[in-house]
Amino acid sequence: MAGVLARRLFSSVLVIVGSLILVFAILYVLPGDPTDTIVDPSIATPEMVANLRHQLGVDQPFYIQFARYFSHMLRGDFGQSLMNSESVLGKILDSFPATLALTAASSFVAVTVGLVLGVLSAIHRNRPIDLIARVVGLFGISMPTFWSGILLIVLLSLKLGWFPAMGSDGWRTLVLPAIALGLVGAGFIVRMVRSSMLDIIDEHFILTLRSKGLTERAVMYKHALRNALIPAITMIGMLVGEMLAGTVVIETVFSRQGIGRIIADALMAKDLPVVQGVIFFSAFVYVIVNTLVDLSYTFIDPRVRRST
Amino acid sequence: MREAVTASTVWRRGGSRRLFTFRLRRLAAADSFLIGAGIIIAFIIACALVPSLIAPYSPTAMLTDSIMQAPSSAHLFGTDYFGRDIFSVVVYGSRDSLFIGFASVIVGGLAGGAIGAIAGYAGGWVDSLLMRCNDILMTIPGILLALAIAGALGKGLFNIVLAVAVSSIPGYARIMRAQIISIKGRTFIAASRSVGATPFHIFWKHVLPNALSPLLVMAAIGVGTAILTGSGLSFLGLGVLREIPDWGTLLSQGRGYLTVAWWICTFPGLAITLFVLAVNIIGDRMRDRLDPKKNAKG
Numbered sequence: 001m002a003g004v005l006a007r008r009l010f011s012s013v014l015v016i017v018g019s020l021i022l023v024f025a026i027l028y029v030l031p032g033d034p035t036d037t038i039v040d041p042s043i044a045t046p047e048m049v050a051n052l053r054h055q056l057g058v059d060q061p062f063y064i065q066f067a068r069y070f071s072h073m074l075r076g077d078f079g080q081s082l083m084n085s086e087s088v089l090g091k092i093l094d095s096f097p098a099t100l101a102l103t104a105a106s107s108f109v110a111v112t113v114g115l116v117l118g119v120l121s122a123i124h125r126n127r128p129i130d131l132i133a134r135v136v137g138l139f140g141i142s143m144p145t146f147w148s149g150i151l152l153i154v155l156l157s158l159k160l161g162w163f164p165a166m167g168s169d170g171w172r173t174l175v176l177p178a179i180a181l182g183l184v185g186a187g188f189i190v191r192m193v194r195s196s197m198l199d200i201i202d203e204h205f206i207l208t209l210r211s212k213g214l215t216e217r218a219v220m221y222k223h224a225l226r227n228a229l230i231p232a233i234t235m236i237g238m239l240v241g242e243m244l245a246g247t248v249v250i251e252t253v254f255s256r257q258g259i260g261r262i263i264a265d266a267l268m269a270k271d272l273p274v275v276q277g278v279i280f281f282s283a284f285v286y287v288i289v290n291t292l293v294d295l296s297y298t299f300i301d302p303r304v305r306r307s308t
Numbered sequence: 309m310r311e312a313v314t315a316s317t318v319w320r321r322g323g324s325r326r327l328f329t330f331r332l333r334r335l336a337a338a339d340s341f342l343i344g345a346g347i348i349i350a351f352i353i354a355c356a357l358v359p360s361l362i363a364p365y366s367p368t369a370m371l372t373d374s375i376m377q378a379p380s381s382a383h384l385f386g387t388d389y390f391g392r393d394i395f396s397v398v399v400y401g402s403r404d405s406l407f408i409g410f411a412s413v414i415v416g417g418l419a420g421g422a423i424g425a426i427a428g429y430a431g432g433w434v435d436s437l438l439m440r441c442n443d444i445l446m447t448i449p450g451i452l453l454a455l456a457i458a459g460a461l462g463k464g465l466f467n468i469v470l471a472v473a474v475s476s477i478p479g480y481a482r483i484m485r486a487q488i489i490s491i492k493g494r495t496f497i498a499a500s501r502s503v504g505a506t507p508f509h510i511f512w513k514h515v516l517p518n519a520l521s522p523l524l525v526m527a528a529i530g531v532g533t534a535i536l537t538g539s540g541l542s543f544l545g546l547g548v549l550r551e552i553p554d555w556g557t558l559l560s561q562g563r564g565y566l567t568v569a570w571w572i573c574t575f576p577g578l579a580i581t582l583f584v585l586a587v588n589i590i591g592d593r594m595r596d597r598l599d600p601k602k603n604a605k606g
Contacts, residue, residue, distance in 0.1 A: 018444035026453075027460055142585040144536050146543045147559065147577030154570045245449030249540050253563075263452075264544050267459035279456055283447050290447075 005295070012291045019283040020073070024066050027272055078280075079273040081266075088277035092259055096281075098168050099247050099258035102181070105174050106243045109182025111236060114189025118232075121190065122197030123220055133190050140187015145246055149180035149253040166255035177254045181246050185239045192235050196228040230297070237293030241286035342593055345586035352583050355402040363396035367552045376569050386571035388562065394572060397558060398579050404554035405580070408468055408538035409531045416473035416534075417527045420480025425519070427481070428488030429511055439485065442478045450475040454537055458546045465548045472537045476530055483526055487519040521598055529591035532584035539580050555580050 053059045060068075072079065078088035113136070121133030156176060157165035167173045200206065201224055209219045247260035259278050266274035355362050364384075365371070371391040379386040385394035427438040445453070457471035491497065492515060500510050541547060542556025553561060555576040562572025 015444055015447055018440070019447050022441075022444050023448070023456065026456060138585055138588060139581070142532065142536075142588055143581045144539055144543075144556075144577060144584075146540065146556075147573070147581060150559075150563065150566065150573045150577065154566060154574075158567060158570075241449050242451075245452045248451060248455065249543065252544060263455065267455060268545060270459070272460070275456055275459060279448060279452050282449065282452055286449065287447055 008291060008294060012287050016284055016287050019287075020070065020280055021066070023276055023279050023283070024069060025062075027276055028062055028065070073280075078277040081274050082271045083266075083269055083274075088274050091262055091274065092277055092281050095257050095259050095262055098256060099244070099251070099260060101174060102177055102247055102250070102256065102258065103240065103244050105178035106181035106185065106246075107236070107240055109178050110185025110189055110239060110243070113182065113186035115193060115232070117186070118190040118193025119197060119220075119225060119228075121194045122201065122224075122228075125198070133194065136183075137187045137190035137194070140183045140185075140190065142187075143183070144249075145180050145184060146249050146253050148183060149177065149250055152176045152180055153254075168254075168256040168258070173254070173256070177250045177256060180253070181243055181250050184246065185236075185243055188235060188239060189232060193228055193232050196231050197224055200224050200227045233293060233296065237290045240289045241282075244282055244285060341589050345589035348582050348586040349590070352402055352579070352586075353406070355399045356406045359400045359403065363393075363399040365393040365396040367392065367397045367400035369393070369396075376565070378569075379571050385575040386569065388569070388572050389565060394558075394575055397552065398555065398576050400552045401554050401558055401576065402579065404465060404548055404550070404552070405535060405539060405556070406583075407465065408472065408554070409535035412469045412472035412476065412534045412538065413527050413530045415469065416476035417480050417523065417530065419473065420477040421484045421523050423477065424481035424484025424486075425488050425511075425516065428485035429492065429515065431489075435485070438481070442481050446478040446482075450533075451537055451540060454541060455544070455546070458541050463546055463549055465550075468538050468541050468546065468548070471541065472534050475537065476534065479530075480523060480526060484519065484523050487522055488515060491515050491518050525591060525594045525598060528594055529588060532587035532591070535580060535584055535587075 050059075069079070076089060078092070080086065081088060081091065117129075117133040117136055121130045124130055153165045153176065156162045163175050164173050165176070206219060206224060209223055210216075245260075247258055248264055249260070250256070251258040251260040252264050259281065263275055263278040266272075266278070359367075369392065371387060371393065373391070374383065374387050375391040376389055377383055377387045383393050383395065385398060387393055388397075423438055423442070427435040427442075454471040454475040457474055458467055461467035461470065497510060497514060500514055505513075539554065539556030539559070542554055543560045545560065547557040547560075548554055558576040559573050559580075562569065562576070565572055
C-alpha cells in the first residue's frame with residue numbers, strides 16, 4: 001500500500017515537472033516579445049528594448065531561462081506581472097478561493113444531477129424519465145457554457161430577479177454560474193452512468209442476484225450502482241479539472257473574481273508570466289485531484305485493493 | 309476486439325431474434341433523432357456553402373430604420389445596434405465557425421493520429437517517450453492549452469485553428485496507439501510478416517486501414533468539441549476580427565446589450581448548440597455501430 005502510494009506520488013511529480021517544461025517551451029517557442037507589453041514598440045529605442053530584455057533575462061538561451069524560472073518556482077516565486085510588477089503567485093492565491101468555490105459548487109451540481117438522472121434513466125429504461133435524462137445529457141455536452149450562462153442571466157436574473165447576474169460576494173452569486181458550469185459535467189456523468197449501469201444490468205451476476213430472490217431495489221442500488229460508479233469516478237476526476245478550466249469563460253460571463261478571470265485579462269494584455277503561472281497552477285491542481293481519484297479506487301473497488 | 313465472439317454475444321444474438329419486432333419499433337424511434345440531426349447539419353453546412361441563397365439580407369447591411377428590433381417575421385432573429393439582421397449574420401457567420409471546427413479536427417486528428425501510430429507501431433523507447441509527452445499534454449485542460457497558444461500567437465482564424473488542433477492532439481494520439489497495438493498482435497499480421505512483407509507494407513496495407521475507424525468516430529465527435537472550444541476563444545476576445553463575425557464573436561458583441569436585446573446573444577448560441585447537438589447524436593450512433601456489445605443489444 002505504501003509502495004503504491006509512493007510510486008503514484010513520484011509519477012505525479014514527474015508529470016507536474018513535465019507540464020512545467022511544456023508550458024514554458026510552448027510560450028518560449030511562440031512569437032511575441034515580452035518587452036512589447038511593457039514599452040510601446042513604436043517609441044522604444046533599440047537600446048531601451050535591449051536593456052529591458054537583459055533586465056528580464058529573455059536574452060538568455062532557453063535552458064538558462066528555464067533553469068532560473070524553475071529554481072525561482074521551487075522557492076514559491078512565480079515571477080512578476082509585466083503589467084504592474086505584482087507577484088504572480090500572490091495574484092493567483094488572492095483569487096483562488098473564489099475559483100475553488102465555483103469549481104466545488106459546479107462539481108456538486110454535476111455529480112448530483114448526473115448521478116441521480118443517470119441511475120434513474122438506466123433503471124427506468126425507455127420511460128419518460130429516461131428520455132429526460134438523455135436530453136439533459138445531450139444538451140449538457142452540447143451547450144457552450146457562455147451561452148447557457150447568458151440564458152440563465154436573462155431568465156433568472158433580468159426577468160425574474162431571483163439571483164444577481166454578476167459579482168462574487170455571497171452564495172447567491174454562486175448559483176447561476178455553478179448551474180451553467182455544472183450542467184456540462186452533469187451531461188457527461190449522466191451519459192456515463194447510464195451506459196455503464198445498462199452494461200452491468202445485463203451481466204450474469206445480476207441475473208443470479210435476482211434469481212436468489214433479492215428485491216429489485218437491493219439489486220439496483222446495492223449491486224449494480226456500486227459497480228457502475230467506478231468508471232463514473234474516473235470521469236469525475238477529469239471533470240473537476242475541466243470545470244476548473246471552464247471557469248475562465250464562466251468568470252468572464254458573470255464578471256466574477258477568480259483565476260480564470262486573471263488569465264483571460266492577462267491574455268488580452270499579453271502578460272505571459274501571469275498566463276504561465278495560472279496554467280501551471282491549474283495543471284498542478286488537476287494532477288493532485290486525479291491522484292486522489294486514483295487512490296480512492298483502493299477504497300471503492302475491492303479488486304484494486306487486493307491486487308496491490 | 310471487434311471480431312471477438314464470446315459465448316455471451318452468441319447468446320444475445322440468439323435472443324435478439326425473438327425481440328425483432330420490438331427492436332424495429334425502437335430503431336424507428338431512435339432514428340427520428342438521427343434524421344433531425346441530419347437535417348440540422350445539412351442546413352447549417354448549406355448556410356456555410358451558399359449563404360447568399362439563405363440569408364434575406366446582406367450580413368453587413370446596416371438597416372438604419374430598424375435598429376435593435378425584436379424577432380419578427382421581417383427579421384427572424386431580430387436586429388442589432390447597427391441595424392444588422394441577426395439571422396443573416398448568423399447564416400454568414402457559420403462559415404468561420406464551421407471552418408474552425410472542421411479544419412482543427414483535420415489538423416489535430418492527422419497530427420495526433422500520426423503520433424499515436426508511430427508510438428504504437430514502433431514500440432520500445434519511441435513509444436515510451438511519445439506517450440509520456442502525451443500524458444503531460446493531457447494534464448493541461450484543453451481550453452487552457454488552447455488559450456495559451458491563441459494568446460501567444462495573437463488574434464486570427466488560423467491561430468484559433470492551430471490552438472484548438474493542438475489541444476485535441478493527446479486524445480487522438482492515445483486512441484490511435486491503443487488501436488495500432490491491438491491490431492499489431494493479431495494473427496493476420498504475423499501471417500503477412502511470414503510471407504516476407506516489409507514492415508512499411510504491413511503498416512500501410514494492413515495495420516492502418518484496420519485501425520482507422522475509432523479515430524474517425526472520435527474525429528466526428530471532435531468537430532463539435534472543436535466548435536465549442538473555438539467559439540469559447542472567440543467569446544473571450546481572441547477571435548477573428550473580420551467584417552462578418554463568427555458565432556462566438558457575435559455572441560460576445562451582444563453581451564453588452566443583454567438588458568435590452570436578449571436576441572443578439574441567444575441566436576448565435578442556439579446555432580452553436582444545435583450544430584454540436586446534431587454532431588453528438590450522429591457521433592453516438594457511429595460509436596454504437598463500432599461497439600459489438602451495443603450492436604448485439606440493439
